[in-house]
């Protein structure tokens with residue numbers, strides 16, 4: 077290549093001189109003209125032919141087109157800084173010339189520059205690769221495109237959340253974004269030096285970015301980083317910064333030996349993943365430890381996932397997966413229940429504590445409780461449900477046990493008061509709606525207390541159990557039989573006729589059936605027992621009566637049945653209410669009267685056939701401050717029901733004994749006996765014997781002058797105990813008289829064994845003995861019986877001489893009645909007797 081002319085435009089005179097020296101050494105015949113600036117180059121360019129122009133300048137993007145225009149289509153070789161490479165390389169690769177990168181220090185690149193210059197000149201001269209001459213217009217277009225692409229690239233890089241850099245084939249970083257500087261905490265100045273990956277790694281290692289022993293780089297990237305990033309990079313590794321952030325480092329190697337590396341801050345992802353892992357671990361350990369299980373079903377309700385302890389279910393997994401809950405079924409769920417549950421699912425609502433009862437494969441029953449929440453996908457569409465299940469069999473058993481205890485009587489298993497009240501509330505509402513009527517039957521067993529007290533609670537319980545069974549058999553399945561406690565039962569009958577009269581008849585029929593059924597003998601152990609019920613009936617229908625009132629009405633009616641002689645039934649009527657109100661007022665009044673010492677004892681004479689006084693019966697009276705003298709017929713039954721008979725009886729006994737002592741002081745009255753009435757309740761007191769003996773002891777009364785009058789009802793139960801007590805007192809001289817004889821139930825075999833002194837013929841037989849042959853026959857029989865048993869007889873209620881003569885004719889020797897004297901105060905009795913004596 078001879079006579080080649082080169083125009084060398086170079087602002088750096090030393091660089092230009094070095095180039096000249098190199099060219100002179102290799103191509104001594106080349107003509108090289110230096111021009112320090114584009115301005116000074118204009119003249120030689122315009123006036124001379126040049127084989128090539130070398131531009132060693134740092135033109136701005138805007139200056140370049142003008143500069144190339146100046147070259148006027150001559151081959152151009154640019155020697156440029158690396159920072160301008162992107163611009164120049166793009167343009168020159170379009171065939172517009174060539175370029176070399178200039179070393180920042182030194183002139184090592186000049187040799188390469190000269191090689192390329194030779195190639196360029198040869199190409200231009202037709203020897204070698206053809207070189208298109210630089211055309212300013214094409215250059216401008218390329219430049220514009222290049223600038224647009226560069227702007228787009230810069231915008232893209234700037235907007236990336238990832239950090240990115242790219243190396244050239246020489247391993248130096250040529251492209252990077254702000255984000256990578258931020259993530260790796262690298263200064264811009266470092267990047268300006270076009271560092272290699274090894275340079276960057278060294279800087280970071282020196283700062284301790286990779287941790288002790290590169291511990292902050294995961295095993296995939298560990299060796300690569302530890303060896304200074306000189307080997308080929310793994311495609312992916314993670315590293316952690318000292319402040320705890322995690323980067324995902326991805327490297328893509330390109331064909332020309334360059335590579336692209338991205339840095340993504342995955343700290344949030346790692347944190348969430350860790351939390352998720354921890355939460356899953358927690359969930360796993362909880363579900364492993366607990367008896368609960370986890371489930372998922374799809375949008376159609378088909379089970380797709382089950383985990384945890386499913387053993388309690390007792391249903392094989394294969395029977396569950398792919399099926400819906402309602403296909404599996406539950407014993408406690410009706411079609412309506414399932415429809416309600418499916419409506420909740422269709423509305424995408426959460427549900428809690430859906431309780432299902434199922435039968436296990438082994439036949440045992442179990443309960444589960446299920447709760448669930450809907451699961452949606454990113455678009456808000458239902459993916460299905462997930463939730464937990466729990467075995468609640470034990471809880472259900474406890475609940476039903478509690479319910480049994482709370483609502484059922486533990487002895488008979490019948491509903492108790494609480495449950496009856498609840499059912500009664502429903503019943504009153506139901507009859508009001510339907511226009512029908514209902515009835516409440518309050519049932520009390522007659523003399524149950526006596527049985528209980530005498531034969532013991534176990535026997536009492538046996539009777540109650542049998543009564544409960546019989547009652548259930550007396551009513552329909554839909555009616556309710558409840559036990560109210562003690563010997564009280566209540567039957568609730570619904571669906572009676574709308575017509576009150578008809579409804580009453582229906583209720584009466586039920587009551588009669590109950591009376592008959594309960595009146596049949598009971599087998600209690602070896603013995604046969606007889607019991608009767610007293611039944612109070614209250615009807616309910618359209619009138620608004622509260623449940624409490626209804627119960628009170630039936631209770632009152634039951635008391636009426638008792639008062640009417642027991643073993644019978646009574647309907648409630650409003651007059652009863654008034655009677656009861658009076659009764660409770662009387663009770664309070666009597667309690668007060670006892671305290672205020674308003675009670676007094678009267679004495680009714682008992683005489684022999686010649687009218688001579690033998691003794692008297694003590695009869696209590698109540699000297700009421702407002703009502704005057706109140707008859708015991710009015711308050712004794714009340715005192716018996718309320719228990720007031722106990723203090724009252726004690727007072728009577730004490731007063732009577734005191735009277736005996738008083739009479740003992742006079743020869744006129746010393747031989748008198750005194751009869752004292754003793755109620756069943758009083759006699760049944762466990763310490764009755766001790767009480768009597770205590771009073772005798774305290775007063776000093778002669779026991780042989782004291783006669784205790786007992787009634788036949790005492791003999792209905794535990795006669796052995798009665799006999800024992802009587803014999804005990806008799807050993808002290810106390811006498812016994814059987815009052816109202818003939819009116820009750822007296823077994824002759826017992827009568828024979830009782831340590832009695834006398835029988836008292838009830839005044840009911842005496843009253844009509846002259847007109848009623850039956851009564852006359854009874855009186856005669858009693859007298860004959862007493863004679864055969866060697867018992868004395870006192871006839872009560874003798875009002876006429878006719879009665880007296882009849883009684884005397886058949887052997888009666890003692891008499892009591894208005895014919896001889898009414899009950900009177902002791903002093904009146906004594907005064908009245910004095911003239912006769």
Ligand SMILES: Nc1nc2c(ncn2[C@@H]2O[C@H](COP(=O)(O)O[C@H]3[C@@H](O)[C@H](n4cnc5c(=O)[nH]c(N)nc54)O[C@@H]3COP(=O)(O)O)[C@@H](O)[C@H]2O)c(=O)[nH]1
Nearest residue numbers: 695696707708709712728753754755873874875892893894
């Ligand atoms: N447990 C106790 N009971 C007692 C006591 N005091 C009385 N009573 C009982 O009260 C009932 C009524 O007694 P009362 O009104 O005193 O009537 C007695 C007599 O007054 C009456 N009587 C006597 N003679 C005649 C007569 O000729 N005609 C007539 N119409 N009535 C007459 O009979 C009653 C005596 O009854 P009884 O006791 O059965 O002998 C009564 O049941 C009393 O028992 C007490 O302290 N404790």
